[in-house]
Amino acid sequence: MKYISRHMESRILELSRSYSAILLTGPRQAGKTTMLRELAERENIGRRYVTLDNFSERDLAKNDPALFLQLHKPPVLIDEVQYAPELFAYIKIHIDEHHHPGDFWMTGSQIFRLMRGVQESLAGRVALMHMSPLSQREIIGAPCVPFTADMDRLLAERDRIRPVTTPELFERLWRGSMPSLISGQTPDRNIFYSSYLSTYVERDVRELSGSVDALKFNRFITAVAARCSQLLNYNALAEDSDIDIQTSKAWINILETLGIIFLLHPYSNNVLKRTIKTPKVYFYDTGLVCYLTRWSSPEVTESGAMSGALLENYAVSEIMKSYQNAGLEPYLYFYRDRDAKEIDIILEGDGKLSPLEIKKTATPDKRLTRVFNVIDKSPLQLGTGAILCMADTFSVFDNKNLIVPIWMI
Secondary structure (H helix, E strand, C coil): CCCCCCCCHHHHHHHHCCCCEEEEECCCCCCHHHHHHHHHHHHCCCCEEEECCCHHHHHHHHHCHHHHHHHCCCCEEEECHHHCCCHHHHHHHHHHHHCCCCCEEEEECCHHHHHHHHHHHCCCCEEEEECCCCCHHHHHCCCCCCCCCCHHHHHHHHCCCCCCCHHHHHHHHHHCCCHHHHCCCCCCHHHHHHHHHHHHHHHHHHHHHCCCCHHHHHHHHHHHHHCCCCECCHHHHHHHHCCCHHHHHHHHHHHHHCCCEEEECECCCCCCCCECCCCEEEECCHHHHHHHCCCCCHHHHHHCCCHHHHHHHHHHHHHHHHHHCCCCCCCEEEEEECCCCEEEEEEEECCEEEEEEECCCCCCCHHHHHHHHHHHHCCCEECCEEEEECCCCCEEEECCEEEEEHHHC
């Protein structure tokens, strides 16, 4: 199986020279372990590997963490460390005694639960990174560049990346971005997602919430997928899944914890008082959305009723990945007010707000940029805006409003 290089490789190695511990979180099958084992081979320092998916290792780590660390001496890669939070206190003791960079590499598939253990025991001693499924830039071998509406950067990028047609982009979107699908390790997409949901998601959901009705949960995650790129509506999800609203909230929290979905929060400040407070929901992998919502091919997906929502989900998740892969915090929001004025994405950086609108069109109309003026009253300066669309090439309306093909993100 061909290894696909990941953008965060250099960042991990850089952090490993400064921090005694690195914790890489993200959904199962996103490629965390594969990348770290590849990097460990390149290091060539004899880094041990142990996974807590192994029940005997997990039992030892939970019940005798001191003995576990004697058996698995640093430098060590500990996989699925969320199963034994008892280890964190002993790792802290080791770090405080030895101060040796790169001793502990850890992975975890349950993000927020892990964060609590890390904050209690390893605050200031561990570098935290999040890995999502592959970005389109990783798939095509393009360099890691966090997305910005910067004309000079986009002009430079335009000639580096091969343009793709709308059918090709929807093929990417439909196929998904899980490494084993892209590398060909699992050629059958339907079998991959079916087993992914039953083997990993359902098992991890039980781990986090005790007993769970698998049929209802499957109905729930399908209902969430059908509402990707929309405002999060706990009541509607509860009704669709035949559960109560508290369970609906708990299950959204679990999907977020497992790194399957993320919430985009609305931009607001003291001046913009008419903005709504509800977040929007997105999946890191649009292939999973297409599988759950039963789109049978890229062609049907492109012409189907969800094509606009799926394209928005794809663009937003690619922007999110471009920051995560560079080890940067993405300051992404959306705007919607009570007058139904809406901006799909607001990117905050360097004291400016860049408004971005996502449209499934190859020839966007400049009138689409008029809504950008609603954030003029913000204390931050209105930066360059852009329409992210299906255009053949990068172009501009004027020096403040760009036309950016989604394949360039």
